[in-house]
Amino acid sequence: xxxxxxxxxxxxxxxxxxxxxxxxxxxxxxxxxxxxxxxxxxxxxxxxxxxxxxxxxxxxxxxxxxxxxxxxxxxxxxxxxxxxxxxxxxxxxxxxxxxxxxxxxxxxxxxxxxxxxxxxxxxxxxxxxxxxxxxxxxxxxxxxxxxxxxxxxxxxxxxxxxxxxxxxxxxxxxxxxxxxxxxxxxxxxxxxxxxxxxxxxxxxxxxxxxxxxxxxxxxxxxxxxxxxxxxxxxxxxxxxxxxxxxxxxxxxxxxxxxxxxxxxxxxxxxxxxxxxxxxxxxxxxxxxxxxxxxxxxxxxxxxxxxxxxxxxxxxxxxxxxxxxxxxxxxxxxxxxxxxxxxxxxxxxxxxxxxxxxxxxxxxxxxxxxxxxxxxxxxxxxxxxxxx
Amino acid sequence: xxxxxxxxxxxxxxxxxxxxxxxxxxxxxxxxxxxxxxxxxxxxxxxxxxxxxxxxxxxxxxxxxxxxxxxxxxxxxxxxxxxxxxxxxxxxxxxxxxxxxxxxxxxxxxxxxxxxxxxxxxxxxxxxxxxxxxxxxxxxxxxxxxxxxxxxxxxxxxxxxxxxxxxxxxxxxxxxxxxxxxxxxxxxxxxxxxxxxxxxxxxxxxxxxxxxxxxxxxxxxxxxxxxxxxxxxxxxxxxxxxxxxxxxxxxxxxxxxxxxxxxxxxxxxxxxxxxxxxxxxxxxxxxxxxxxxxxxxxxxxxxxxxxxxxxxxxxxxxxxxxxxxxxxxxxxxxxxxxxxxxxxxxxxxxxxxxxxxxxxxxxxxxxxxxxxxxxxxxxxxxxxxxxx
Numbered sequence: 001x002x003x004x005x006x007x008x009x010x011x012x013x014x015x016x017x018x019x020x021x022x023x024x025x026x027x028x029x030x031x032x033x034x035x036x037x038x039x040x041x042x043x044x045x046x047x048x049x050x051x052x053x054x055x056x057x058x059x060x061x062x063x064x065x066x067x068x069x070x071x072x073x074x075x076x077x078x079x080x081x082x083x084x085x086x087x088x089x090x091x092x093x094x095x096x097x098x099x100x101x102x103x104x105x106x107x108x109x110x111x112x113x114x115x116x117x118x119x120x121x122x123x124x125x126x127x128x129x130x131x132x133x134x135x136x137x138x139x140x141x142x143x144x145x146x147x148x149x150x151x152x153x154x155x156x157x158x159x160x161x162x163x164x165x166x167x168x169x170x171x172x173x174x175x176x177x178x179x180x181x182x183x184x185x186x187x188x189x190x191x192x193x194x195x196x197x198x199x200x201x202x203x204x205x206x207x208x209x210x211x212x213x214x215x216x217x218x219x220x221x222x223x224x225x226x227x228x229x230x231x232x233x234x235x236x237x238x239x240x241x242x243x244x245x246x247x248x249x250x251x252x253x254x255x256x257x258x259x260x261x262x263x264x265x266x267x268x269x270x271x272x273x274x275x276x277x278x279x280x281x282x283x284x285x286x287x288x289x290x291x292x293x294x295x296x297x298x299x300x301x302x303x304x305x306x307x308x309x310x311x312x313x314x315x316x317x318x319x320x321x322x323x324x325x326x327x328x329x330x331x332x333x334x335x336x337x338x339x340x341x342x343x344x345x346x347x348x349x350x351x352x353x354x355x356x357x358x359x360x361x362x363x364x365x366x367x368x369x370x371x372x373x374x375x376x377x378x379x380x381x382x383x384x385x386x387x
Numbered sequence: 388x389x390x391x392x393x394x395x396x397x398x399x400x401x402x403x404x405x406x407x408x409x410x411x412x413x414x415x416x417x418x419x420x421x422x423x424x425x426x427x428x429x430x431x432x433x434x435x436x437x438x439x440x441x442x443x444x445x446x447x448x449x450x451x452x453x454x455x456x457x458x459x460x461x462x463x464x465x466x467x468x469x470x471x472x473x474x475x476x477x478x479x480x481x482x483x484x485x486x487x488x489x490x491x492x493x494x495x496x497x498x499x500x501x502x503x504x505x506x507x508x509x510x511x512x513x514x515x516x517x518x519x520x521x522x523x524x525x526x527x528x529x530x531x532x533x534x535x536x537x538x539x540x541x542x543x544x545x546x547x548x549x550x551x552x553x554x555x556x557x558x559x560x561x562x563x564x565x566x567x568x569x570x571x572x573x574x575x576x577x578x579x580x581x582x583x584x585x586x587x588x589x590x591x592x593x594x595x596x597x598x599x600x601x602x603x604x605x606x607x608x609x610x611x612x613x614x615x616x617x618x619x620x621x622x623x624x625x626x627x628x629x630x631x632x633x634x635x636x637x638x639x640x641x642x643x644x645x646x647x648x649x650x651x652x653x654x655x656x657x658x659x660x661x662x663x664x665x666x667x668x669x670x671x672x673x674x675x676x677x678x679x680x681x682x683x684x685x686x687x688x689x690x691x692x693x694x695x696x697x698x699x700x701x702x703x704x705x706x707x708x709x710x711x712x713x714x715x716x717x718x719x720x721x722x723x724x725x726x727x728x729x730x731x732x733x734x735x736x737x738x739x740x741x742x743x744x745x746x747x748x749x750x751x752x753x754x755x756x757x758x759x760x761x762x763x764x765x766x767x768x769x770x771x772x773x774x775x
Contacts, residue, residue: 016665017662017665017666020658020661020662020665021658021662023658024654024655024658024659024662027651027654027655027658028655030651031648031651031652031655035648059491060488060489060490060491060555060556060588061488061489061490061491061502062489062491062502062727063454063488063489063502063727064488064588090455092449096451098636098639157449158449159449159450159451159455160455162447162448162449162450202591233557235557235589237557249499249500252497252499252500253499253501253502253721253722253729254721254722254724255497255499255721256719256720256721257719257721260426260719261644264419264648267415267418267419267652268648268651268652268655270415271412271415271416271652271655271656271659272412272655274408274409274411274412274415274659275408275409275412275655275656275658275659275662277408278404278405278408278409278412278659278662278663279662281404281405281408282405282662282663282666286666286670369404
């Protein structure tokens, strides 16, 4: 008990210094948590992917479409439950700023929403959506961000598909899970296709990706291969992969940025380590005479060492506790600020554990050098020592 | 009388470990600050260098990117014959009608499927981009299945060396040359014959038209002529402006993230400096008392401690910038969200960044040292002397 009493008293001796150190730790832990959350968000789409959905796209690249007739062919592949066409629509709402960006997809509504049970729709709203050719279903997050209500018309300036497009909000879907992206707008593929038939016949009856639902998750590789064989040596060969692989493929292409962010998040830990190590070495140097006194009174070097280690870890734990506590409001505030840039922006359990581990490591490592010095100090030398 | 500068510097030297740790923390912050600025500068340099000031780039109205754009042959012919477009030595208009598509190829170290901009150029394509130098092999022959690759592609993708073959669009293409575009976006592209690419990708239309102006000053007139012509629903941009806009999102992402990181990290470093300086003051209370008793003024004490903190900042700056300058060896390759394709660029250390990070380090030192120095200068002589 004496040990704990001394540790607490020691930590509180320089109130200003201790609170500055704790403040530094809090800032570092917060920054670390936020950066890790950004990295998580990068892979958010992949984590939300379901194992029983495959994505079929043109082998050349995503920017090339496939003939709409593939839908029937893919449906006939053994093991395929249903198929839905989906087109990335692009388009600009108001202006090209990030704040006004949100994903817009033209989809075969009935099979598509059946394949994504995590999009929770109200039955009557969904019925209205099916009845309205120009109708749209929008996610809760998107609706909140722009204040869209059922019945509102969202005007979009087309870029991939030129012209002015107006979609009427017929329903708002919620996310079934925390990881569900509710920032997108879905409208009828049929509407896009019919409009293209009038405006640009050459581009009609073309599909960006097919989402394929399969019964047996274990047969994903086999079914993917069977689908790709359908179009082998044709002018539009396909590439089919699981939804997760498809999403990871996206994230991978910007991997350099993720690596940089991850790297920087550990730099902040090193910065706080330097500060903390400095504080401990200052503290120990000032107290050298006391440690010598303790030793002269008969306390073992181990006692002196645990005094220092205890103080360092106590400060680190306090900083970590406050930092992790503040991470929650900070992350959710940041998520709101970023709007639709990242569909999912949440502090994960793994991040919190990592924050705690880093703080503890900082506390332990910072105490290492000073501990050695204090343990080795000769009584006579220490008593003579003037900081 | 002023306190000699040596007093402050020697104090830093006397407490080597503390000085090292505090300056080390600051150095890391300066490193992050400078590295982010360098990355942004590198990105901009890559994309700005891509555009020639006297070239125009014509795309379909509100297409935004070349990949999304399409310009048909009639429109391209109208653009070609617009007054103000320069003629080449062969008396043909200096115009390249280009086809831009994205293909996916696996990166050779990681196997990650990556979107690559593949550009079909017209015969004037090379003359329009004088920054391009052929480093290996030769120019492609028009009318054949020959392609050339940018230097970043040659280094990062399988089958992209001279004499090797790449397969896309249902056909094999022979790589006959590697070109260096001075670190610009073209370095991350594959170039072939426009007409050949249109055939294999079954496109009746070009993606964009690049043209050289007689005079940069004629830009407004040419733009007005084309944009107001009902036959050509197009956007006309200076090539340089077009590529700058392509980097906007990525650049602002890097900048915002960088500012946020620098501010947050510098709070940490300033706290570190503050702790060090407070400790320095309390360790030397008796010394300060002595100095004051000897007749040194409060202001002198304040300046001496402030100078000590600034010197810490300078040490951090030097180490940080040296670390950051090593980043120039690192090349980043990532997907540009706006063009949806691979873009390679490097960290660019400019003189401006060196100066900016010095100011940043000095501000950190100043803020960290101000309060402790203030306390040192406020000490009463009698109390301070008694502290010993």
